[in-house]
Amino acid sequence: MPTSTSGSVSTSRSTISPSSRANASWCSTKGPATARLALELTKVTPRVVFLTELDTLGLPEDLVGEVKRSDVKVLYKSRVVSVGGEGEVERVRVHDLDEENEYELFVDAVVLLEV
Numbered sequence: 218m219p220t221s222t223s224g225s226v227s228t229s230r231s232t233i234s235p236s237s238r239a240n241a242s243w244c245s246t247k248g249p250a251t252a253r254l255a256l257e258l259t260k261v262t263p264r265v266v267f268l269t270e271l272d273t274l275g276l277p278e279d280l281v282g283e284v285k286r287s288d289v290k291v292l293y294k295s296r297v298v299s300v301g302g303e304g305e306v307e308r309v310r311v312h313d314l315d316e317e318n319e320y321e322l323f324v325d326a327v328v329l330l331e332v
Contacts, residue, residue: 255284
């Protein structure tokens with residue numbers, strides 16, 4: 218599973234450890250593997266945001282239940298447009314596909330799975 222330290226964008230594959238715990242926001246996008254990662258991240262960071270371009274989670278039913286019972290915040294019909302910050306990750310620009318507008322979400326890290 219990929220992991221990221223505060224202030225970075227990661228697409229590497231490694232293990233998340235409790236020693237990397239930080240008061241950080243994480244943002245992950247797309248699919249069952251990323252949903253599983255989002256659930257794992259709730260163990261090491263207080264805020265996890267999962268974005269999906271769909272109006273449903275589009276995941277296997279058992280995984281939908283786990284996500285809904287967790288502390289993962291789901292943003293439906295959303296897409297990350299850009300990642301910004303001064304020398305480190307500070308925010309992502311999110312396109313709301315339903316309302317056709319964009320807004321910024323302040324985060325400390327972005328995790329994207331390589332598929």
